Amino acid sequence: MVEESELKYFVRIINTDLDGTQPVQLALTGIKGIGLHAALVIARRAGVDIHATMGLLGNDDVAAIEEQVKAYPASVPKWMVNRPVDVYSGEPKHLYGSDLTLSKEDDINLMKKMRCYRGIRHESGLKVHGQRTKATGRFGKIVGVTKRRN
Numbered sequence: 001m002v003e004e005s006e007l008k009y010f011v012r013i014i015n016t017d018l019d020g021t022q023p024v025q026l027a028l029t030g031i032k033g034i035g036l037h038a039a040l041v042i043a044r045r046a047g048v049d050i051h052a053t054m055g056l057l058g059n060d061d062v063a064a065i066e067e068q069v070k071a072y073p074a075s076v077p078k079w080m081v082n083r084p085v086d087v088y089s090g091e092p093k094h095l096y097g098s099d100l101t102l103s104k105e106d107d108i109n110l111m112k113k114m115r116c117y118r119g120i121r122h123e124s125g126l127k128v129h130g131q132r133t134k135a136t137g138r139f140g141k142i143v144g145v146t147k148r149r150n
Helices: 024-028 036-046 059-075 097-114 117-124
Strands: 010-013 016-019
Touching: 010 059, 016 024, 024 036, 024 059, 036 059, 097 117
Parallel strands: none
Antiparallel strands: 010 016
């Protein structure tokens, strides 16, 4: 651990600036694609206390965390990664940051191109995952409720 006066307010891991004032587990969730459970696994494998302040960690601890973030997909079961079966390669992958955003957009564009049910719902701007649409998700000027005039 480093002294309190040497607090780093930003810690850079995987092209993302993390908040150095937060505990390690919460700070790691600042990386898109890493949730609380994945952050817990990464911190434990790096040998870092999850309640320690991120900005007070030494450079070797930060390097160990970054190494574990990169090794995360290979060290966990297939069901713990955010892309268990990649569409193109068929292998399990765990994507972070802009790679995750781009792959999600590519998946949606592929569904639109295939003209599958979900792709058509995406194109129309309607609910995709089977939610009810009678009462919620309504937009536009005509929604069935008008304001009473005096």
